[in-house]
Amino acid sequence: MTTMTNSTDGLAAQKSRDTGIMATSYLTIARPPHELILESGEKLGPVTLAYETYGCLNTAKSNAILVLHALSGDAHAAGYHQGADNPGWWHNMIGPGKAFDTDRYFVVCSNVIGGCKGSTGPSSINPQSGQPYGLDFPVISVKDMVQAQSCLLDYLGIDKLLCAAGGSMGGMQVLQWAVSFPERVRAAIPIATAAKHSPQQIAFNEVGRQAIMADPNWNGGRYYNTAPPARGLAVARMIGHITYMSDASMAAKFGRRTQNGGQGVKFSPEFEVEGYLQYRGDNFIKRFDANSYLYITEALDHFDIANGSSLSEVLGKATGTSFLVIAFKSDWLYPAYQSLEIVKACQRANLDVTYCEVNSTYGHDAFLIEIEEEEHLIKHFLRRVSGD
Amino acid sequence: MTTMTNSTDGLAAQKSRDTGIMATSYLTIARPPHELILESGEKLGPVTLAYETYGCLNTAKSNAILVLHALSGDAHAAGYHQGADNPGWWHNMIGPGKAFDTDRYFVVCSNVIGGCKGSTGPSSINPQSGQPYGLDFPVISVKDMVQAQSCLLDYLGIDKLLCAAGGSMGGMQVLQWAVSFPERVRAAIPIATAAKHSPQQIAFNEVGRQAIMADPNWNGGRYYNTAPPARGLAVARMIGHITYMSDASMAAKFGRRTQNGGQGVKFSPEFEVEGYLQYRGDNFIKRFDANSYLYITEALDHFDIANGSSLSEVLGKATGTSFLVIAFKSDWLYPAYQSLEIVKACQRANLDVTYCEVNSTYGHDAFLIEIEEEEHLIKHFLRRVSGD
Numbered sequence: 001m002t003t004m005t006n007s008t009d010g011l012a013a014q015k016s017r018d019t020g021i022m023a024t025s026y027l028t029i030a031r032p033p034h035e036l037i038l039e040s041g042e043k044l045g046p047v048t049l050a051y052e053t054y055g056c057l058n059t060a061k062s063n064a065i066l067v068l069h070a071l072s073g074d075a076h077a078a079g080y081h082q083g084a085d086n087p088g089w090w091h092n093m094i095g096p097g098k099a100f101d102t103d104r105y106f107v108v109c110s111n112v113i114g115g116c117k118g119s120t121g122p123s124s125i126n127p128q129s130g131q132p133y134g135l136d137f138p139v140i141s142v143k144d145m146v147q148a149q150s151c152l153l154d155y156l157g158i159d160k161l162l163c164a165a166g167g168s169m170g171g172m173q174v175l176q177w178a179v180s181f182p183e184r185v186r187a188a189i190p191i192a193t194a195a196k197h198s199p200q201q202i203a204f205n206e207v208g209r210q211a212i213m214a215d216p217n218w219n220g221g222r223y224y225n226t227a228p229p230a231r232g233l234a235v236a237r238m239i240g241h242i243t244y245m246s247d248a249s250m251a252a253k254f255g256r257r258t259q260n261g262g263q264g265v266k267f268s269p270e271f272e273v274e275g276y277l278q279y280r281g282d283n284f285i286k287r288f289d290a291n292s293y294l295y296i297t298e299a300l301d302h303f304d305i306a307n308g309s310s311l312s313e314v315l316g317k318a319t320g321t322s323f324l325v326i327a328f329k330s331d332w333l334y335p336a337y338q339s340l341e342i343v344k345a346c347q348r349a350n351l352d353v354t355y356c357e358v359n360s361t362y363g364h365d366a367f368l369i370e371i372e373e374e375e376h377l378i379k380h381f382l383r384r385v386s387g388d
Numbered sequence: 389m390t391t392m393t394n395s396t397d398g399l400a401a402q403k404s405r406d407t408g409i410m411a412t413s414y415l416t417i418a419r420p421p422h423e424l425i426l427e428s429g430e431k432l433g434p435v436t437l438a439y440e441t442y443g444c445l446n447t448a449k450s451n452a453i454l455v456l457h458a459l460s461g462d463a464h465a466a467g468y469h470q471g472a473d474n475p476g477w478w479h480n481m482i483g484p485g486k487a488f489d490t491d492r493y494f495v496v497c498s499n500v501i502g503g504c505k506g507s508t509g510p511s512s513i514n515p516q517s518g519q520p521y522g523l524d525f526p527v528i529s530v531k532d533m534v535q536a537q538s539c540l541l542d543y544l545g546i547d548k549l550l551c552a553a554g555g556s557m558g559g560m561q562v563l564q565w566a567v568s569f570p571e572r573v574r575a576a577i578p579i580a581t582a583a584k585h586s587p588q589q590i591a592f593n594e595v596g597r598q599a600i601m602a603d604p605n606w607n608g609g610r611y612y613n614t615a616p617p618a619r620g621l622a623v624a625r626m627i628g629h630i631t632y633m634s635d636a637s638m639a640a641k642f643g644r645r646t647q648n649g650g651q652g653v654k655f656s657p658e659f660e661v662e663g664y665l666q667y668r669g670d671n672f673i674k675r676f677d678a679n680s681y682l683y684i685t686e687a688l689d690h691f692d693i694a695n696g697s698s699l700s701e702v703l704g705k706a707t708g709t710s711f712l713v714i715a716f717k718s719d720w721l722y723p724a725y726q727s728l729e730i731v732k733a734c735q736r737a738n739l740d741v742t743y744c745e746v747n748s749t750y751g752h753d754a755f756l757i758e759i760e761e762e763e764h765l766i767k768h769f770l771r772r773v774s775g776d
Binding site: 139 | 592598603619622642659661665
């Protein structure tokens with residue numbers, strides 16, 4: 001039996017039907033003995049989850065949608081935080097009349113464990129030492145992220161989700177939800193994702209990790225009282241951003257244009273694309289923890305939902321779940337063939353599955369950009385599965 | 389008028405018809421005032437070029453083929469150096485009966501300026517200071533590399549090449565040869581290359597440069613008397629190796645197999661693909677100079693042979709040059725569309741051009757691997773253009 005404490009009164013504030021000014025809430029899971037047993041067998045506790053909700057839960061508690069974020073995302077999926085210029089990461093998709101229509105649905109977004117945006121992660125205080133965990137934080141998996149989220153749903157009184165949806169790492173969590181808790185997921189929307197990481201996907205993450213660990217400031221993960229490994233983390237993020245765009249979208253956005261008149265100190269950014277990567281890298285280090293980057297990318301690389309069994313057998317556990325699988329033509333980080341593997345496994349397992357490969361040039365970022373296409377697909381799918 | 393001094397008697401040794409044991413020769417260009425005027429307007433001197441030759445120059449001096457190397461290559465294209473286990477980088481392509489048949493042709497391979505394999509580069513001694521250049525080395529371009537090579541041909545007494553051939557950066561030099569010295573190039577074989585770097589190609593190089601410059605040992609390029617920026621350079625090389633392979637070739641070679649029983653220190657390489665990248669990175673730092681990596685990748689990123697004019701107009705200067713353009717289907721670093729741009733420009737300029745997209749899964753590395761296909765294409769092409 002799970003009991004919880006809620007550290008803010010954010011729920012009330014979030015019941016406003018427009019997703020205007022939002023605040024993140026924090027739930028500390030109070031399952032005795034106040035810890036999760038992780039996939040590795042290790043224990044983690046206490047565990048706090050940052051989350052936000054949008055729209056209203058109906059009396060039947062049948063309209064809840066869990067939205068799951070990507071590698072660097074957080075609980076703030078929609079609306080604006082007080083004083084902030086930028087809205088949540090999927091703002092265009094969540095709100096009245098939008099793909100995840102908050103006039104109809106109660107949308108929950110939870111930050112993952114291992115992260116650094118309010119949920120327990122390597123920068124959290126280790127109760128054993130009174131210091132930040134650093135590398136004493138246990139290895140976590142996508143399955144562990146989902147297990148923690150299930151406690152949040154327990155707390156919110158949601159037995160069964162109408163839908164779990166997310167792109168990239170969010171899509172992996174969607175698949176894990178359908179496999180770990182098939183009875184709790186009416187519908188699943190994995191977007192721009194994979195049932196397992198390919199060696200190329202592992203390789204890109206590994207180079208990012210090596211860049212972080214090569215930074216002397218990383219210091220074996222012990223940097224919370226000193227300067228963090230900012231340059232290493234910035235390099236990791238720059239690699240990421242290349243893989244999030246397509247060759248064509250980079251050509252359209254930057255071409256070979258130069259900035260600052262193309263002049264400057266030797267090897268300083270000169271092409272616009274170089275300036276963009278530097279900007280993205282420099283921004284990221286202000287808001288993300290390098291150890292979280294290591295832990296979360298490791299969780300992604302170890303993700304293999306079939307884990308030696310056949311994918312259709314494993315996904316086949318979700319007998320009552322309908323799937324909408326979305327991929328994007330120019331996404332070379334999570335290529336469409338990986339989505340098709342999921343679709344074919346669902347078909348072999350006789351599950352209800354719909355597939356769409358959206359004809360986008362935006363690369364992996366498309367799941368954040370191709371709002372119109374996604375809205376069209378998702379709205380119809382949700383109405384069908386909810387019987388509206 | 390150009391005069392030269394040859395610092396070894398390597399030419400004689402290299403006249404052996406089999407490319408068995410080879411030695412690199414070094415030519416110091418002695419053009420008064422012993423310097424090159426670079427594209428930037430800066431002067432560089434003295435300039436030494438490392439080179440090797442295979443086969444014999446005929447009396448008409450009409451059978452010379454200049455082979456041009458990629459980013460991390462060197463003058464050692466074929467045969468074995470004394471005591472070495474590994475042959476030159478295009479050994480399978482150069483030798484008696486091979487694609488570049490040393491029974492018929494006199495093959496020359498020259499290391500580029502800016503490099504660190506015997507030619508003048510940032511690790512060479514700056515005559516002004518008596519210390520290694522470091523960042524005082526002037527910016528160099530692909531055009532400058534080719535200008536230096538033209539002095540080598542002068543020295544070797546070769547007025548006109550039967551052919552210039554190379555892959556990747558070698559292919560850019562081929563194009564530059566055809567444009568800078570159209571009267572000296574009978575045939576050109578640019579392989580897996582581009583007429584200009586795309587923003588995606590620039591972006592990958594930029595992240596590599598940032599990884600190097602983020603290493604405190606880089607120290608603004610002044611590290612020749614201290615520990616070099618090995619970890620930064622290793623990360624740069626790891627990024628490179630991901631881009632040299634394809635998603636499919638990585639899947640075939642590594643899958644999701646783990647090494648060391650999949651156990652080890654947290655975040656140490658666990659998947660085979662991680663171990664491979666680490667091995668490649670660690671090997672590279674033993675043989676390459678980080679500043680050369682910066683200078684050469686900058687030369688690539690700035691390469692744009694049309695440079696504001698139309699590509700067909702610029703390539704059209706090579707009225708007497710026949711082109712064989714080769715691309716590889718799975719090469720996503722230098723995608724086939726970039727080769728097709730070259731082909732179409734040649735066609736618009738009414739040049740003799742042959743194109744082949746080889747159906748390979750090896751990615752960009754294919755130009756080093758798909759020997760059989762290349763040999764077939766190149767042998768026929770060379771016989772046709774040489775009138776044999």
